[in-house]
Amino acid sequence: MPSSVHYTIGEAVTTLRELAGPFDLIFNDIDKDGYPGALPVIQQKLRPGGLLVADNLIWHGRIFDDSDRSPAT
Numbered sequence: 001m002p003s004s005v006h007y008t009i010g011e012a013v014t015t016l017r018e019l020a021g022p023f024d025l026i027f028n029d030i031d032k033d034g035y036p037g038a039l040p041v042i043q044q045k046l047r048p049g050g051l052l053v054a055d056n057l058i059w060h061g062r063i064f065d066d067s068d069r070s071p072a073t
Contacts, residue, residue: 013038022047029055032072 008015012030016038026046030038032060035054046052046058062073 013041016041016045021045023050025051025053027053027055032056032059043072 006019008019012028013034016026021044021046024047026042026056027040028035028042042052059073062068062070
């Protein structure tokens with residue numbers, strides 16, 4: 001099966017909505033506040049068994065700090 005890489009510049013979630021998909025791999029490197037809104041679009045476009053790579057998911061360990069309730073975390 002041929003493979004290809006498609007590179008697009010633009011607002012990530014809007015651009016992903018416009019692309020046909022499904023995709024084998026989606027790399028998510030958007031503002032952390034945007035993650036919750038991006039996940040439904042990613043779920044729709046990522047093929048079953050596909051790989052989602054999320055940049056800074058651990059957020060410098062902040063996700064493990066129970067007192068950190070900031071929107072970004």
